[in-house]
Amino acid sequence: MTTETVEKPAARTARAQKVEEAVDSSGINRREFLFYIWGASMVMLMGGSAGMLLWYLLPRFRAGEFGGDFSLPGAQLPPLGSAPQDNPQGRFWFTHTENGIAALYKVCTHLGCLFKWVGTNDRFECPCHGSKFEANGLYIEGPAPRSLDRFEITVVMQDGSTVESDANGLVKLENPAQVREFIVHTGRRIQGLPAGQEYA
Numbered sequence: 271m272t273t274e275t276v277e278k279p280a281a282r283t284a285r286a287q288k289v290e291e292a293v294d295s296s297g298i299n300r301r302e303f304l305f306y307i308w309g310a311s312m313v314m315l316m317g318g319s320a321g322m323l324l325w326y327l328l329p330r331f332r333a334g335e336f337g338g339d340f341s342l343p344g345a346q347l348p349p350l351g352s353a354p355q356d357n358p359q360g361r362f363w364f365t366h367t368e369n370g371i372a373a374l375y376k377v378c379t380h381l382g383c384l385f386k387w388v389g390t391n392d393r394f395e396c397p398c399h400g401s402k403f404e405a406n407g408l409y410i411e412g413p414a415p416r417s418l419d420r421f422e423i424t425v426v427m428q429d430g431s432t433v434e435s436d437a438n439g440l441v442k443l444e445n446p447a448q449v450r451e452f453i454v455h456t457g458r459r460i461q462g463l464p465a466g467q468e469y470a
């Protein structure tokens with residue numbers, strides 16, 4: 271115990287001496303040496319910050335990859351009231367109902383199972399605990415706490431103008447035949463309304 275407390279300061283002094291000798295032998299004084307150390311630290315810090323900024327600014331998902339944007343040609347819109355269209359890569363159901371056009375996330379809002387479209391019942395049904403949802407994504411019954419989540423959509427019209435989905439992720443168009451492209455943003459998810467709540 272006693273030996274350690276006596277030797278530690280001595281060891282430190284020896285190390286400091288070695289550093290000073292090294293500094294003297296290289297021809298730079300102590301102040302210059304500290305300046306270079308400080309400069310190197312700053313370069314490393316700025317390099318790290320620039321890397322972080324680049325990581326933040328660069329898109330993390332490519333188009334056509336879940337988490338990125340999916341482009342669907344206007345002609346691909348399901349006719350009003352028809353069965354929703356499955357998009358496995360984008361993990362959404364593309365639907366067209368009286369409430370509008372929506373891209374419904376395929377994961378159940380209860381515990382995350384994949385629900386299915388059941389054409390004979392004209393609704394989505396979850397095989398895990400029996401939650402059911404309308405074609406427009408609204409909750410019908412079961413343990414799910416809310417309606418289906420959906421992704422934001424940008425609609426590009428033939429004349430180049432654009433229409434954005436509303437707060438519920440719905441797009442209402444006067445003339446769907448004039449759509450050039452639907453862009454589904456699978457990185458921007460909107461939570462479904464609480465169970466039992468209707469669209470305004």
Ligand code: FES
Nearest residue numbers: 378380381396399
């Ligand atoms: S996970 Fe769908 S009802 Fe439970």
